[in-house]
Amino acid sequence: KGLIWMSSPSSHGFTVIELLVAVTLVALVGGMAIPYASELYEIFDKRNAEMSLLQDLRLAQAQAVEQGCQGIFAVDADSKGYSYGCDYVPFSDASPPVPDEQMFLRDLPNKVKLSASDIVIFNSRGQVVDEQGFLTTRTLTLAVTSNDGDITFNTGTLTGTGFFSYSQ
Numbered sequence: 001k002g003l004i005w006m007s008s009p010s011s012h013g014f015t016v017i018e019l020l021v022a023v024t025l026v027a028l029v030g031g032m033a034i035p036y037a038s039e040l041y042e043i044f045d046k047r048n049a050e051m052s053l054l055q056d057l058r059l060a061q062a063q064a065v066e067q068g069c070q071g072i073f074a075v076d077a078d079s080k081g082y083s084y085g086c087d088y089v090p091f092s093d094a095s096p097p098v099p100d101e102q103m104f105l106r107d108l109p110n111k112v113k114l115s116a117s118d119i120v121i122f123n124s125r126g127q128v129v130d131e132q133g134f135l136t137t138r139t140l141t142l143a144v145t146s147n148d149g150d151i152t153f154n155t156g157t158l159t160g161t162g163f164f165s166y167s168q
Contacts, residue, residue, distance in 0.1 A: 042144065045109035046153050049142055053082075053114065053156070054164060056106055060084040061162050063103060064122035071122035072099045075140075079113040082106055095131060097121065111145045126162045135160030 014022075057073065064071030069086035074096065076082060083106070085099025092098045096119040108114060117139040123129045130136040138158045143150040156166045 042111070045112055046142070046144060048109050049112040049114070050154055050166065052106060052108075053140065053142070054166075056082070056084065056104070057120075057158065057164050060103075060120075061122050061126045064124060065126045068124045069100075070097065070124070072097055073120035073122070075114050075116045075119075079115055080108055082108075082114060097131060113143045113145060113150055115141045115143070120158060122162065128158050128160050128162055140164075 060071050060073045063069075063084070063086065067086050067088075069088050070091050071084060072087055073084045074082060083102060084104050085102040087097050087099045088101075092100075118130070118136075120138050120140075121129050121131065123133065127135055128138060137160055140156045140158065141152055142154045142156075143152045145151075154166050154168050156164055158164045
């Protein structure tokens with residue numbers, strides 16, 4: 001009444017040889033991609049550090065204006081992170097100034113370091129000032145740690161008006 005279709009057992013699934021060839025090809029392609037993965041992670045870490053620093057400087061500047069405080073943006077001693085806090089009136093007499101309230105701490109991505117020409121202080125107008133309150137410019141440098149030491153990958157300038165720009 002109806003035709004019964006019978007297939008041979010070899011027409012379903014994979015043979016062991018086909019499976020071994022597929023596994024070998026995947027291993028070869030994966031083996032070629034692994035050396036490039038670390039380079040890709042390093043590129044992502046660098047870009048992440050650049051964007052985070054830019055956004056955090058803008059946030060620090062905005063909070064100094066909003067809070068009416070002297071904003072203290074300081075790089076950690078080990079250069080692997082930074083912090084921001086507000087110093088309210090009466091301002092700290094310490095050198096460098098110490099914030100009354102810590103607003104945020106940030107760790108940089110693995111192998112990325114930050115250095116600054118000096119501590120960054122935002123006045124209540126969002127301008128960058130030195131410890132005496134005079135407008136100043138600060139340079140911030142991002143570097144990546146390698147076997148050959150720290151290699152600078154970008155430098156930014158923070159002007160007295162609060163404008164920040166990278167050189168690259």
